Amino acid sequence: MVRLVLVLGDQLTPSVAALKAADKARDRVVMAEVADEAGYVPHHPKKIALIFAAMRKFAEALRADGWTVDYTRLDDMDNAGSIPGELLRRADQHGASEVIATRPGEWRLIEALDDVPLDLTLLEDDRFIASHKTFDDWAEGRKALRMEYFYREMRRKTGLLMDGDQPEGGQWNYDHENRKPASDDLFAPKPLWFAPDDTVQPVLDLVSERFGENFGTLEPFGFATDAEQAGKVLDHFVKHSLPSFGDYQDAMLAGNRFLYHALISAYLNIGLLDPLEVCKRVEQAYRDGHAPLNAVEGFIRQILGWREFMRGIYFREGPDYPRRNQLNHQRKLPPLYWGAQTRMNCLHLAVAQTRDEAYAHHIQRLMITGNFALIAGINPAEVHDWYLSVYLDAFEWVEAPNTVGMSQFADGGIVGSKPYVSSGNYIDRMSDYCGDCHYSVKAKTGDKACPFNLLYWAFLIRHRERFEGNPRMAQMYRTWERMDEDHRATVLNEAEAFLDRMSRGETV
Numbered sequence: 344m345v346r347l348v349l350v351l352g353d354q355l356t357p358s359v360a361a362l363k364a365a366d367k368a369r370d371r372v373v374m375a376e377v378a379d380e381a382g383y384v385p386h387h388p389k390k391i392a393l394i395f396a397a398m399r400k401f402a403e404a405l406r407a408d409g410w411t412v413d414y415t416r417l418d419d420m421d422n423a424g425s426i427p428g429e430l431l432r433r434a435d436q437h438g439a440s441e442v443i444a445t446r447p448g449e450w451r452l453i454e455a456l457d458d459v460p461l462d463l464t465l466l467e468d469d470r471f472i473a474s475h476k477t478f479d480d481w482a483e484g485r486k487a488l489r490m491e492y493f494y495r496e497m498r499r500k501t502g503l504l505m506d507g508d509q510p511e512g513g514q515w516n517y518d519h520e521n522r523k524p525a526s527d528d529l530f531a532p533k534p535l536w537f538a539p540d541d542t543v544q545p546v547l548d549l550v551s552e553r554f555g556e557n558f559g560t561l562e563p564f565g566f567a568t569d570a571e572q573a574g575k576v577l578d579h580f581v582k583h584s585l586p587s588f589g590d591y592q593d594a595m596l597a598g599n600r601f602l603y604h605a606l607i608s609a610y611l612n613i614g615l616l617d618p619l620e621v622c623k624r625v626e627q628a629y630r631d632g633h634a635p636l637n638a639v640e641g642f643i644r645q646i647l648g649w650r651e652f653m654r655g656i657y658f659r660e661g662p663d664y665p666r667r668n669q670l671n672h673q674r675k676l677p678p679l680y681w682g683a684q685t686r687m688n689c690l691h692l693a694v695a696q697t698r699d700e701a702y703a704h705h706i707q708r709l710m711i712t713g714n715f716a717l718i719a720g721i722n723p724a725e726v727h728d729w730y731l732s733v734y735l736d737a738f739e740w741v742e743a744p745n746t747v748g749m750s751q752f753a754d755g756g757i758v759g760s761k762p763y764v765s766s767g768n769y770i771d772r773m774s775d776y777c778g779d780c781h782y783s784v785k786a787k788t789g790d791k792a793c794p795f796n797l798l799y800w801a802f803l804i805r806h807r808e809r810f811e812g813n814p815r816m817a818q819m820y821r822t823w824e825r826m827d828e829d830h831r832a833t834v835l836n837e838a839e840a841f842l843d844r845m846s847r848g849e850t851v
């Protein structure tokens with residue numbers, strides 16, 4: 344009897360588990376653009392357009408390869424509106440009762456599929472370098488899970504950047520050579536851009552009509568929407584940006600939104616690029632003498648280390664992970680995150696870039712929008728919903744550990760050993776944002792005091808009991824103790840007053 348083979352919008356890989364297990368001659372592939380997936384958070388219009396366009400192209404490629412594909416467009420009259428609904432409709436249409444699916448990357452959808460009254464086979468998504476078993480075997484019995492040790496294990500397992508049983512160059516990590524600030528005369532290559540074709544343009548029209556009110560600018564739209572184009576983005580990165588990737592990985596410039604970043608996370612996450620192949624390609628650039636070790640090691644660590652580690656944590660921790668709130672932060676996410684006016688230039692620039700590009704690089708996410716939300720005590724569930732909505736690459740298995748864990752410390756220290764918080768000083772050192780700001784990064788108190796300077800200390804004092812004993816944070820508390828008592832009281836009062844103004848809806 345015919346079986347249905349479910350392919351989701353982030354499973355666009357010809358060798359994805361469900362397709363590997365299916366029979367081209369007798370089974371029917373089911374793909375569907377549905378309101379539920381497009382609406383569980385208010386996704387950035389560029390993200391919806393990327394997924395629908397890439398889904399349509401993938402379905403065509405499958406048909407050309409001999410598969411029978413039942414594809415439902417969002418505006419089809421009989422669209423059931425959800426993935427389970429579409430499976431039931433197609434099962435009814437074809438008299439099918441069996442479904443083969445690759446495990447979705449989000450607990451919400453895994454649970455929804457479990458409830459579908461069909462005979463469902465859920466296969467592990469093996470488009471990752473570490474299987475669940477590899478991660479769990481490594482994690483088992485450890486007191487704390489630290490990415491650096493997992494990463495070393497993965498280097499040994501894959502042989503990437505290894506010299507026998509030793510790390511290439513003698514060290515596992517070359518970050519001490521990275522993290523240089525950038526100056527605004529820095530030349531950085533322009534991202535590769537693809538003009539909308541006959542598949543992309545109708546999708547843009549549909550998304551504009553149906554999701555035009557969502558936060559985010561739809562056009563211009565120049566993303567890759569198939570594996571061939573995504574491969575060209577990778578080639579472009581390796582050729583032009585990789586050699587400087589390490590040096591300027593953490594830098595931020597108002598006039599350059601992409602610097603030397605790869606811009607490939609969304610393509611990896613929806614299946615247009617394969618993580619191991621990307622790492623091998625980048626390693627080859629080092630072996631060929633095209634890129635230095637600090638850049639190549641730093642880049643491979645992001646994919647082989649962080650990306651795989653985050654996935655391991657998400658599935659190991661279970662469905663409640665995204666709603667954790669260990670620091671009990673309850674303040675509402677202020678409207679400035681959705682584009683309302685703010686006098687803080689760093690936040691203004693990071694949010695405007697997010698609105699225009701559906702992209703911000705790691706340090707903008709971690710040390711501008713994430714840092715502010717954390718030191719302002721914003722409810723991490725609201726922060727999580729924001730990150731899941733606004734970025735092109737946002738899928739819960741990777742977004743939640745980054746936001747709830749790394750950025751908001753709401754998991755109590757599973758992803759990171761200390762919270763990523765900083766005063767304005769760090770932002771000033773790594774960016775050119777502060778020069779054009781209403782506030783003064785040098786001012787510690789007073790009307791012009793940089794809010795990061797106030798909130799940083801207020802955060803540390805609010806959570807003193809939890810963090811004071813952390814050896815990596817002891818120095819911060821010693822610095823606080825050395826400050827004059829009146830000054831300390833002023834800092835805390837002004838921080839409180841700032842947060843009150845923000846919560847009352849005043850422009851801050």
Ligand code: FAD
Nearest residue numbers: 604605606607608645649650704705708709736737742745
């Ligand atoms: P590059 O800087 O060029 O890095 C290369 C690749 O490494 C990326 O494409 C990505 O696949 C991988 N990578 C780098 N850092 C991480 C990381 N911390 N976790 C996982 N993979 C990583 N990444 C997502 O893919 N989806 C998300 O929803 C997401 N949400 C984030 C939320 C917060 C609060 C933070 C701090 C980070 C988040 N990240 C997320 C990680 C990181 O910011 C993005 O992967 C990166 O900015 C993507 O841009 P790029 O392709 O130019 O990356």
Ligand code: DLZ
Nearest residue numbers: 351352353375376377380381447448449
């Ligand atoms: C993100 C997304 C969107 C916007 N739309 C669809 C869709 O219409 N159909 C679909 O199959 N998948 C979509 N996706 C991706 C899913 O939300 C994703 O598969 C789950 O969140 C699991 O990662």
Ligand code: SF4
Nearest residue numbers: 687689767777780793
């Ligand atoms: Fe941001 Fe403070 Fe710098 Fe202004 S002065 S850009 S608020 S860090």
